[in-house]
Amino acid sequence: MQEHLVFRFEVNGEDFTSAGQASVQVKKNLRQIGIDPETIRRVSIAMYEGEINMVIHAGGGIAEVGVYDEYIEIVLDDHGPGISDIDKAMQEGYSTASDNIRSLGFGAGMGLPNMKKNTDSLEIFSTVGVGTKIVMRVNYK
16 A cells, blocks of 8 residues: 555534444445454544544544554544643543533543553643644554
8 A cells, every 4th residue: 555545534523423423434444445353443442432532522623544554543633622631531430521421321431541442552632722632553464
């Protein structure tokens, strides 16, 4: 694969019913180009968790998935409130989701930890009041 493929999605932060659509589409796209099932599983989980976080906390954003020769890169970019304490946010069970969000079955504090578990690298760039950019890579081959 000389050139790399990029899939770009706008994540709607106002609509929980459409949350996860980008990760479903990425899964289909990766399957069509012959990526192995285990890599697809890992990318799908990381992508879904990121999408849900963008809906819950940031009012949406942009998700881009790049397919390269040896890895898949997921970039999630939002203009939400930012993450004030990244180390704390990475702890399983820690969540700033409202009671309303929790009543919908979201906000258990597993999003970032699941993203980390299913990727080979995870970088978080966040500024309070500006937004958050997350860059994840899943190696394959």
